[in-house]
Amino acid sequence: xxxxxxxxxxxxxxxxxxxxxxxxxxxxxxxxxxxxxxxxxxxxxxxxxxxxxxxxxxxxxxxxxxxxxxxxxxxxxxxxxxxxxxxxxxxxxxxxxxxxxxxxxxxxxxxxxxxxxxxxxxxxxxxxxxxxxxxxxxxxxxxxxxxxxxxxxxxxxxxxxxxxxxxxxxxxxxxxxxxxxxxxxxxxxxxxxxxxxxxxxxxxxxxxxxxxxxxxxxxxxxxxxxxxxxxxxxxxxxxxxxxxxxxxxxxxxxxxxxxxxxxxxxxxxxxxxxxxxxxxxxxxxxxxxxxxxxxxxxxxxxxxxxxxxxxxxxxxxxxxxxxxxxxxxxxxxxxxxxxxxxxxxxxxxxxxxxxxxxxxxxxxxxxxxxxxxxxxxxxxxxxxxxxxxxxxxxxxxxxxxxxxxxxxxxxxxxxxxxxxxxxxxxxxxxxxxxxxxxxxxxxxxxxxxxxxxxxxx
Amino acid sequence: xxxxxxxxxxxxxxxxxxxxxxxxxxxxxxxxxxxxxxxxxxxxxxxxxxxxxxxxxxxxxxxxxxxxxxxxxxxxxxxxxxxxxxxxxxxxxxxxxxxxxxxxxxxxxxxxxxxxxxxxxxxxxxxxxxxxxxxxxxxxxxxxxxxxxxxxxxxxxxxxxxxxxxxxxxxxxxxxxxxxxxxxxxxxxxxxxxxxxxxxxxxxxxxxxxxxxxxxxxxxxxxxxxxxxxxxxxxxxxxxxxxxxxxxxxx
Numbered sequence: 276x277x278x279x280x281x282x283x284x285x286x287x288x289x290x291x292x293x294x295x296x297x298x299x300x301x302x303x304x305x306x307x308x309x310x311x312x313x314x315x316x317x318x319x320x321x322x323x324x325x326x327x328x329x330x331x332x333x334x335x336x337x338x339x340x341x342x343x344x345x346x347x348x349x350x351x352x353x354x355x356x357x358x359x360x361x362x363x364x365x366x367x368x369x370x371x372x373x374x375x376x377x378x379x380x381x382x383x384x385x386x387x388x389x390x391x392x393x394x395x396x397x398x399x400x401x402x403x404x405x406x407x408x409x410x411x412x413x414x415x416x417x418x419x420x421x422x423x424x425x426x427x428x429x430x431x432x433x434x435x436x437x438x439x440x441x442x443x444x445x446x447x448x449x450x451x452x453x454x455x456x457x458x459x460x461x462x463x464x465x466x467x468x469x470x471x472x473x474x475x476x477x478x479x480x481x482x483x484x485x486x487x488x489x490x491x492x493x494x495x496x497x498x499x500x501x502x503x504x505x506x507x508x509x510x511x512x513x514x515x516x517x518x519x520x521x522x523x524x525x526x527x528x529x530x531x532x533x534x535x536x537x538x539x540x541x542x543x544x545x546x547x548x549x550x551x552x553x554x555x556x557x558x559x560x561x562x563x564x565x566x567x568x569x570x571x572x573x574x575x576x577x578x579x580x581x582x583x584x585x586x587x588x589x590x591x592x593x594x595x596x597x598x599x600x601x602x603x604x605x606x607x608x609x610x611x612x613x614x615x616x617x618x619x620x621x622x623x624x625x626x627x628x629x630x631x632x633x634x635x636x637x638x639x640x641x642x643x644x645x646x647x648x649x650x651x652x653x654x655x656x657x658x659x660x661x662x663x664x665x666x667x668x669x670x671x672x673x674x675x676x677x678x679x680x681x682x683x684x685x686x687x688x689x690x691x692x693x694x695x696x697x698x699x700x701x702x703x704x705x706x707x708x709x710x711x712x713x714x715x716x717x718x719x720x721x722x723x724x725x726x727x728x729x730x731x732x
Numbered sequence: 733x734x735x736x737x738x739x740x741x742x743x744x745x746x747x748x749x750x751x752x753x754x755x756x757x758x759x760x761x762x763x764x765x766x767x768x769x770x771x772x773x774x775x776x777x778x779x780x781x782x783x784x785x786x787x788x789x790x791x792x793x794x795x796x797x798x799x800x801x802x803x804x805x806x807x808x809x810x811x812x813x814x815x816x817x818x819x820x821x822x823x824x825x826x827x828x829x830x831x832x833x834x835x836x837x838x839x840x841x842x843x844x845x846x847x848x849x850x851x852x853x854x855x856x857x858x859x860x861x862x863x864x865x866x867x868x869x870x871x872x873x874x875x876x877x878x879x880x881x882x883x884x885x886x887x888x889x890x891x892x893x894x895x896x897x898x899x900x901x902x903x904x905x906x907x908x909x910x911x912x913x914x915x916x917x918x919x920x921x922x923x924x925x926x927x928x929x930x931x932x933x934x935x936x937x938x939x940x941x942x943x944x945x946x947x948x949x950x951x952x953x954x955x956x957x958x959x960x961x962x963x964x965x966x967x968x969x970x971x972x973x974x975x976x977x978x979x980x981x982x983x
Contacts, residue, residue: 682830697824
């Protein structure tokens, strides 16, 4: 396996060679990133954070850049919410015709040469992977974040000026539309996959407020054979309040390895919800650095999986300053032979006295063959802190099911009610009404899928 | 209305009911009394169709229909209602949402049109008043964080809304203080009707001061050892169940 490492990264190095590092200020960072990636290589089962993720299906396929397709404006419509400003990307590239960027803030496409001189980029882009704002040393470089930094074609940069409170959410839609001839073939048979590297940078100035909704979706829900490898960076200045929703509704055959990184300054609040419904092989790696006194971070998530879907959520929250708080609530519903991993790491530095951290991961298994892994890890180096974690993996409450049925509610409906009741603790947190309704609809659609697939396993 | 014949049932290989006979006619209230472990709750659960219990012999009929052939929800559609001894907490499911789903599932199964939100709310308010349930309970998740008394009242409210033909009350009095007991009993009495029957399962005679039964049955070790009128409950109160061992021995 060790000898194979070179051949596995080769095709990605070729992608980089094909496009080059490009112009400054990003050229140097891209070059550094590809070197870091080359040095680290793809993770192996020996890497603790990747032990339970089988990257085989991705690494066996030959990556080709996603085609720069221009789609009709209508193809994005089903995924867009009313009442939002929006930036739409197709296969990782900006689609200006479908977009209406917010006014009064900085918002541009990373491929737009006009943005190249922007202070936002110079100061913040790539800080999460080049050591300027990375995790503690033991975490190392995130291979796919490095890969994204080296290879992203385009993306969104959003800067909210100090003191500005945006009333409308900003929706960033990442639409994948693989060309018809790209297909990974049956379950890992060597073929090609179209790969895109969406990149998002959000910089919230002091005392600003904004809500950003990221939507990952496929123009054709039945599409397979694509690989989306996004990276998002959030910089939350003192006193800022940033809400973030990450809806992952990729095609069921898609691969998705995402990285998101938030840095919070004094009294900043970052509240991020991750809702995962799609994809065959999905990772969502989140790093939150609580870098200022009183910073407050909320990370919620829901994954609803069936068939042979795999989703891993890997969290790392670092409390670096006193009086910082973090709350995590991740819930999973698994049917069929679906598998999930929750790796939640809370790291409390010595300086971070009075830290208040809570982490909860609850999993509901609907079939005998479904499997959920839950690994909470607390590393605490301060002595005056409150840290709790809880993790459960269970089945539907048979007594509750009987209770509902004894009142005349049929099995299917009772089953759906209980699963919905379990999941809504997360979906109910969406305060933006169109988003909440969409999440409800997706949840019900997934549950219907679960039901029509039959129960038990 | 209800006809139970020589009912034998077991759970995990242990026989609990060893030949129960019970016949309940429309308009009647029957009390089934017995000590812990006599099989009272098993009888209730078997009637409602809990899958953990296996009927090994005998028959169960509601209005001439074989209950054993019916899923729990079908039994409800046929007019059976069980007030649970331990109502289940269901966080995340709103109480009134649940009740509306239940009412409409029953209506649909009976070929009636479903109630819309307005009509349902009207029904719910009316019945909540009838059985003296605070409307605040309706806005909370089903039984979630309810006190013991609130849970039992919620059972009675569900019964009032669902209008069953046969209601089985499984130790609805247990854990209630005297005021709650009176409220629950008043709710039951308000629902007594010529075409409706009740089976009140209880350990103690106290509830029967407020819900006066037409018939009392003593259940001991999986069998009904004596049946009589409401005076039998008072006899039990005086003598205790020990006095009935002889009756069983002689039976």
